[in-house]
Amino acid sequence: MIPNAKITDAVVKEHGLTADEYALLLKIMDREPTLAELGIFSVMWSEHCSYKSSRVWLKTFPVSGPKVLQGPGENAGAVDIGDGLAAVFKIESHNHPSFIEPYQGAATGVGGILRDVFTMGARPIANLNALRFGDPSHPKTKHLVSGVVAGIGGYGNCIGVPTVAGETNFHPSYNGNILVNAMTVGLARADRIFKAAARGPGNRVLYVGAKTGRDGIHGATMASAEFTEESEAKRPTVQVGDPFTEKLLLEACLELMAEDAIVAIQDMGAAGLTSSSVEMAARGGLGIELDLDRVPVRETGMTAYEIMLSESQERMLLVVKPGAETIAERIFAKWELDCADIGVVTETGHLVVSKNGVVEIDIPVAPLVDQAPLYRRPYVASPKRVEIKAANVKVVDPVHALKRLMGTPDQASKRWIWDQYDHLVGNDTIQTPGGDAAVVRVRDTRKALAMVVDCTPRYCVADPKTGGMQAVAETWRNLTAVGAEPIAITDNLNFGNPERPEIMGQIVGCVEGMSEACRALDYPVISGNVSLYNETNGQAIMPTPVVGGVGLLDEYTKTVGIGLRQPGQALVLLGETKGWLGASIYLRDIAGWEEGAPPPVDLAAERRNGDLVRRLIREGKVLACHDLSDGGLLVAVAEMALAGGVGARLDASPAGIPAAGWWFGEDQARYLVAAASAEPILAAATAAGVPARVVGTTEADSLTLAGSGAISLDELRGIHEGWLPGYMS
Amino acid sequence: MRAAVVSFPGSNRERDIVMALERASGKKPVVVWHGEAEIPDCDLIVLPGGFSYGDYLRAGAMAAHSPAMKELKRKAAQGVPVLGVCNGFQILTEAGLLPGALMRNASLKFVCRQVHLRVEESQSLFTNAYEKGQVIRVPVAHADGNYTADPETLKHMEDRGLVAFRYVTADGRTDPATNPNGSIHAIAGIFNETKTVLGLMPHPEDATDPDAGGMDGFGMFKSLVDALH
Secondary structure: OOOOOOOOHHHHHHOOOOHHHHHHHHHHHOOOOOHHHHHHHHHHOOHHHHOOOOHHHHOOOOOOOOOEEEOEOEOOEEEEEEOOEEEEEEEEEOHHHHHHOHHHHHHHHHHHHHHHHHOOOOEEEEEEEEEEEOOOOOOOHHHHHHHHHHHHHHHHHHHOOOEEEEEEEEOHHHOOOOEEEEEEEEEEEOOOOOOOOOOOOOOEEEEEEOOEOOOOOOHHHHOOOOEOHHHHHHHHHOOOOOHHHHHHHHHHHHHHHOOOOEEEEEEOOOOHHHHHHHHHHHHHOOEEEEEHHHOOEOOOOOOHHHHHHOOOOOEEEEEEOOOOHHHHHHHHHHOOOEEEEEEEEEOOOEEEEEEOOEEEEEEEHHHHHHOOOOOOOOOOOOOOOOOOOHHHOOOOOHHHHHHHHHOOOOOOOOHHHHOOOOOOOOOOEEEOOOOOOEEEEOOOOOOEEEEEEEOOHHHHHHOHHHHHHHHHHHHHHHHHHOOOEEEEEEEEEEOOOOOOHHHHHHHHHHHHHHHHHHHHOOOOEEEEEEEOOOEEOOEEOOOEEEEEEEEEEOOHHHOOOOOOOOOOOEEEEEOOOOOOOOOOHHHHHOOOOOOOOOOOOOHHHHHHHHHHHHHHHHOOOOOEEEEOOOOHHHHHHHHHHHHHOEEEEEOOOOOOOOHHHHHHOOOOOOEEEEEOOOHHHHHHHHHHOOOEEEEEEEEEOEEEEOOOEEEEHHHHHHHHHHHHHHHHO | OOEEEEEOOOEOOHHHHHHHHHHHHOOOOEEEEOOOOOOOOOOEEEEOOEOHHHHOOOOOOOHHHOHHHHHHHHHHHOOOOEEEEOHHHHHHHHOOOOOOEEEOOOOOOOEEEEEEEEEOOOOOOOOOOOOOOOEEEEEEEEOOOEEEOOHHHHHHHHHHOOEEEEEEOOOOOOOHHHOOOOOHHHEEEEEOOOOOEEEEOOOHHHOOEOOOOEOOOHHHHHHHHHHHO
């Protein structure tokens, strides 16, 4: 061991470890650690890597099902989609770095999630993202939107993976902590999924990809603490992305995977070489020995501490079969990437790292991972909110209200964003951004995958359990609305400081609701990510458990979009409308009242209604379909009209439901479908026990509400398309 | 028609154009790695879209100096037709096979959307299946598609009918609002002097499938197959 810098209480604190955690470290090590060892414990036990506050709750998610090939715990989850193929997907946050350095933060978020997916042996076929920004009038918001969107585009466009869907919200609770959640979906052969467990003592450990620099050191630790005014000084901890290198790494890895060469593969993401080597060793129950003098570096004089904790991008760690080193060297040389033999798998169960011939790190892997702190933090349930009666809500002329809603930051078209993303490369995107879910074909088959990200934070803050259920149900509904069979989800839990019982209560409530919905809908969780400490100066974000859903279409030509394309079609509303306005967009943006309990989620109705809609789509009885969500019925009709260029004449609101509740209520489990004839839809609905009602007929060029006036599609389009470009210019 | 597609590190739309060529000709094109000094005998050489060398230095600048490009220039000089799409167009201007340059989009942003193009010249082996003046709908996806050239070059190209495609409205009019990148004269694609080299920013290859993007781009591949068999 090298002579050591004195590990003082201040040094321990700087590494984010509590006194108790440090005591545990000493017990495991049975001696004072070196600084490099302390660094390793610090990142491995950070919230970001260890999930120490959320792990007990994550275990309550349903994670299995007949189609699940790989659940949580690997680089990404995988589900069987038939034809010997698997869909591999995961979502991940890059919130803290994106706030500090929006372009690079967002870009490397995309790079990281792409690597998680192709590490599994899957070729990425689509990217999605869920973005949350602060109030548009906040001085930083515009700059953050501009940088994040450019960063996501800059990375995804260059690597040639289409960015096909997403969502963007604005709310003051994100003023100091934006959310950038990126999801990747890939395709792999079901019998060729690569994992990250080291096997075979004596097998060589290869480092491939970009060189290691000093960027991103302690990124994982940064992502595990609250922000303060000084956080901007942490800009050097944000990594810098190079999508060109990632494209080469992707092609080289897939080429190597086609050979019989790889035992285990793990990307170097958060905590870089540390987490990749520790996790590989831990999963295999083995040890790993690394010689840092052989690690390709791009800066001189890097210490063991720096090399082990660097979060330089576009790097992978491999364990290869005996003799396969030369195959790897040949392939990586072709792609002009570094490939270095930096170590060996051992039987010792220890991570042993040397630099300049001196062992600087010697940590028993099993206790480092298995004895990582695990907290069942105290929590208090969020106070119940009162139910708001639609009859008590301010009445505004519905056409007037629609005009205002269609131009609000949350409801306005996000075309300005997706115009900057190559959503077409690959020529398999058959439902493009702007609909309920994207649909991307599965090459060489008639199948397609539908995919979506969603969350309604205002419901989650109003009632975490209902909000959690709703986030899952809404993605299920979105997939259903394009005709797909929902298969599984990935989730990104974004919350504030879990050491505060009220925040912990939000986490517990949301997870409980999500689990319940996943169980009821046979829609398991196969991967995910947790981002906590999204607070600045004690102000937490709204609870934002983003759900990424993936579904399957057996015949891609059967999909339908949201656009109304022909006059004279019947518009049929499926599902029950009571006119729920609590926690709605209408209540917030028209009545100026951010209050009330959110709409209840009835999972049995959700399933019944969704199964009917999917069947009608597959039978070809439905020509367009849109689920009802933010803004309710009238916003849905307006979106359908703008998407297809054909308007509608809508009947007056029925007796017994206040007009605002009818037009803008956010009752769940509802769909609006367009059909050549209403009769077969109504008959099928009656047979299935699903409430159904004809609400109008399509007609050219305008939206007319019986008894309340009309608006031309041109005017509506101007409002809907105008806000974001106007704001950003 | 035997086609060869040259692939560079960072190319990412080579599969799209391989599929389009295959749909039109019934034959799988050969894909040639940029480091190869030889391009096999073929009737057409294609430079696909993407970000060769990550667009470092300038889009297309580094690819223009690769070994395969030396060979491509030699074959182009012998009259072998060359098609460059998007990044391929950028490479062709950097290599001097086409005049002018492609600058950063006027918006300074990447742009991906469906655009309308007017076919300015149907007397070429790339466009003979279209009518002159026909309007087609194909996508663009680029950050550096803002075409420019000096006034004499422009005048020469306009006089000689070397402008192949222009960005227009759905009803065929040029309009600054429908020009996605600020290109001078709304130029979307140009020929060389002999009309054996075509470079264009839009992606006709992503409009050759009735289920994904429509068929408006198919005419280019059909033209090539008709002319080159």
